[in-house]
Amino acid sequence: MHLAWLIPILPLAAFLVIIFFGQNLKERSPYVGIAAIAGSFLVSCYAAVTWLAGHGKTGDFICNWAPYGSDMIRVGFSVDALTIMMLFVVTVVSMMVQIFSVGYMHGDKRFPRFFAYLSLFTCAMLSLVIANTLLLMYVSWELVGLTSYLLIGFWFEKPEAMRAAKKAFLVTRVGDVGFFLGLLLLYANVGSLELSKIFEHHTLIAMAAKEVSIPAIGAIAAIILGIFSYGFAAAALKGAKRLPIAIIAGVAVFAIVFALMHSLSVSLSIAAIAALLLFWGAMGKSAQFPLHVWLPDAMEGPTPVSALIHAATMVAAGVYLVARMYPVFHIDQRALMVVAAIGAFTALFAATMGLVMNDIKKVLAYSTISQLGYMMMALGVGGYTAGMFHLMTHAYFKANLFLGSGSVIHGTGTQDMRQMGGLRKKMPWTFLTFAIGTLALAGFPGFAGFFSKDEILLTAYHWEYGKIIFYAGLAGAFMTAFYMTRLVAMTFLGKPRDPSIHAHESWKVMLIPLFILAFLSIAAGYIGIPGHSIFGHYINPEVIGIEGMVEHHFSLVVMLLGTLAGIVGIGIASLIWIWPVLKFDWLKPSFGWVQTIVENKYYMDEINDIVVIKPLMFVNNAMYAFDRWVIDYAIVNGVGWFTLILSRFWSVFDKYVVDGLVNLVAETSKIGGRVLKFTQTGIVQQYAAITVICVILLSWYFLILR
Amino acid sequence: MVPLSWYITVSAALFSLGLFGMMTRRNAIALLMSIELMLNAANINLVAFSSYLRGPALTGQIFALFVITLAAAEAAVGIAIVINVYRAVRHINADDVNLMKW
Numbered sequence: 145m146h147l148a149w150l151i152p153i154l155p156l157a158a159f160l161v162i163i164f165f166g167q168n169l170k171e172r173s174p175y176v177g178i179a180a181i182a183g184s185f186l187v188s189c190y191a192a193v194t195w196l197a198g199h200g201k202t203g204d205f206i207c208n209w210a211p212y213g214s215d216m217i218r219v220g221f222s223v224d225a226l227t228i229m230m231l232f233v234v235t236v237v238s239m240m241v242q243i244f245s246v247g248y249m250h251g252d253k254r255f256p257r258f259f260a261y262l263s264l265f266t267c268a269m270l271s272l273v274i275a276n277t278l279l280l281m282y283v284s285w286e287l288v289g290l291t292s293y294l295l296i297g298f299w300f301e302k303p304e305a306m307r308a309a310k311k312a313f314l315v316t317r318v319g320d321v322g323f324f325l326g327l328l329l330l331y332a333n334v335g336s337l338e339l340s341k342i343f344e345h346h347t348l349i350a351m352a353a354k355e356v357s358i359p360a361i362g363a364i365a366a367i368i369l370g371i372f373s374y375g376f377a378a379a380a381l382k383g384a385k386r387l388p389i390a391i392i393a394g395v396a397v398f399a400i401v402f403a404l405m406h407s408l409s410v411s412l413s414i415a416a417i418a419a420l421l422l423f424w425g426a427m428g429k430s431a432q433f434p435l436h437v438w439l440p441d442a443m444e445g446p447t448p449v450s451a452l453i454h455a456a457t458m459v460a461a462g463v464y465l466v467a468r469m470y471p472v473f474h475i476d477q478r479a480l481m482v483v484a485a486i487g488a489f490t491a492l493f494a495a496t497m498g499l500v501m502n503d504i505k506k507v508l509a510y511s512t513i514s515q516l517g518y519m520m521m522a523l524g525v526g527g528y529t530a531g532m533f534h535l536m537t538h539a540y541f542k543a544n545l546f547l548g549s550g551s552v553i554h555g556t557g558t559q560d561m562r563q564m565g566g567l568r569k570k571m572p573w574t575f576l577t578f579a580i581g582t583l584a585l586a587g588f589p590g591f592a593g594f595f596s597k598d599e600i601l602l603t604a605y606h607w608e609y610g611k612i613i614f615y616a617g618l619a620g621a622f623m624t625a626f627y628m629t630r631l632v633a634m635t636f637l638g639k640p641r642d643p644s645i646h647a648h649e650s651w652k653v654m655l656i657p658l659f660i661l662a663f664l665s666i667a668a669g670y671i672g673i674p675g676h677s678i679f680g681h682y683i684n685p686e687v688i689g690i691e692g693m694v695e696h697h698f699s700l701v702v703m704l705l706g707t708l709a710g711i712v713g714i715g716i717a718s719l720i721w722i723w724p725v726l727k728f729d730w731l732k733p734s735f736g737w738v739q740t741i742v743e744n745k746y747y748m749d750e751i752n753d754i755v756v757i758k759p760l761m762f763v764n765n766a767m768y769a770f771d772r773w774v775i776d777y778a779i780v781n782g783v784g785w786f787t788l789i790l791s792r793f794w795s796v797f798d799k800y801v802v803d804g805l806v807n808l809v810a811e812t813s814k815i816g817g818r819v820l821k822f823t824q825t826g827i828v829q830q831y832a833a834i835t836v837i838c839v840i841l842l843s844w845y846f847l848i849l850r
Numbered sequence: 851m852v853p854l855s856w857y858i859t860v861s862a863a864l865f866s867l868g869l870f871g872m873m874t875r876r877n878a879i880a881l882l883m884s885i886e887l888m889l890n891a892a893n894i895n896l897v898a899f900s901s902y903l904r905g906p907a908l909t910g911q912i913f914a915l916f917v918i919t920l921a922a923a924e925a926a927v928g929i930a931i932v933i934n935v936y937r938a939v940r941h942i943n944a945d946d947v948n949l950m951k952w
Binding site for chain 1: 869872873874881944945947948950951
């Protein structure tokens, strides 16, 4: 499919057109962006059709980019089932978001630029998806990070937005370091960054066979945990005595962990290390614990951005990376176990925070983190198909939810759910689509999320290392249903709480994307019906060359448990917020502190502040002082002073000795000229006489004396 | 064949005439004519020696032709200067044309 390169190029062209001619295009700039993305969508359709007609990998386009040494850096595109799925997700969501933004961003003073950034982001994301070398993936990866930064900080007049953009950029950068290290490790071992080369069977086997032992990992873990416990205690105890207690807590945890595992050293294969490094990158981009802190803050950006970048596509890039590199992960199961553990933990951890947030976008942000954890968990337990399926359905219904929340924010002018309520009557269409998205996310039977979540739970249930992930998944499903019901109840149901807010339904241009995405939030599930899964037919481990993974058959127990978790979650939440039957006030006195901790996001930001940022700032300040006093003052200024004194001396030398010589020559010539000018009498005969006399003298000298 | 010494004698006489004219006359035209005499004395010398040495090369003769050419050019420039001097000061007395010295 040699047309595949058009897919990312079209939005890039749109970006260039809008960024350069935005001032002239003004209100018309969205048309350029939407036309480009529609073009990409059509080319993607064409790619899908040719791919289907070719029954497998039809396109592998690769070209030399730059030579270095005797090697050649090669970049290229390829189209396979996973790519096509991602292409549809990205193009469809991007198109919907751009259409929605026409209404949402109307009247913004940087209106054209917004669409330019969206187009650039889409370009980066599409090239990330169709890249078939890790290098191009990395380049696109950084580019989506950049556009994410630009779009979070789109309203950079707001200090929070500016800070959030910076935070997102820096935290994801921490992850990018891991990606880059993984890339280097793979290059060192494979000698190429082309995916097809990396996935060659013997290469993978060789990498899996090479074991490297990492010493003292237990001691390192003890130190890290001790430091973080100190940070947690210091952040949680806001009292006068917090420092000693915090230090005691940190030392205690360090001592316990050290006693338990100080002799632990882990031996890992190269494949597992590479996979974990790549996963480290994926953790940054996909906001997995502990690098999730940037995503909730990223909600400072315009809501369509949250829908496109921070819900549907960019944050899914991490999951996509793990899926794309799945053979490397799969060859050493230990890497997958880490993925599963971190995914499951993130899914639960973020869901608990989603329970207590009052900002509509923050709830969705934590939900996104939780769902991304879900996908990672699915990949970790071997559910390649399930994870990807959930990625797709989640992209549609989360984009739907975010755009719906955008519509609500547009209609009410606030993001605080405590000020909303009763919007069902005023914004019926938004409510309808939002409800569909909610049911899809909660895994209500018949909606898209139901099928994908069920498949994840099924794989988790059959995981060979235990059932714990399965229970975590159930708990996650329960909490998801719970907080989404709470969200809907607080926003749309009941009575308006704030009389000063006059909500109104949004424009058609904003509602149409909502309808399309709501439709997809239902329909997308039906390509993955258990037993007859079209999705699973094209995207499964065997397609990417992994043999021997059991396909789990549909299990009614799992489906019932999963559905039950969702419905119970919806039910309990309804009983609390819709029909206030259940009261949990009696829990407050004894468990209020839990709520405090969760509402403070487990003090993650404060811990980072205490453990990472403050020491870093201290080191920075020390470096600065060193720079200022030693380098600048002592060395640079010292050299300056020395040079100055030296130059004073040389200037005296110059003035009197060198110039003196020059002047001497001039003076001599001057005096000579003054004397000799008297020989020029103006009498021609005299000259002739002198000539004749000189000739006679010379002749006398040459002819007679010699 | 006329001996070489005769030629040299004629040449020396001619040169002395030119030098004498050069030293004694004040008229610029006369000075130019004296220079012509001296140049031609040199020419006689050149041709005589060339003929006397009987070499295959006609260096002396050719050189004499060059000198004639040069003399013509010199006379042309000289006369031009003299005419301009005459226009400026209405005489061509070489001794009195000393405005341009220091």
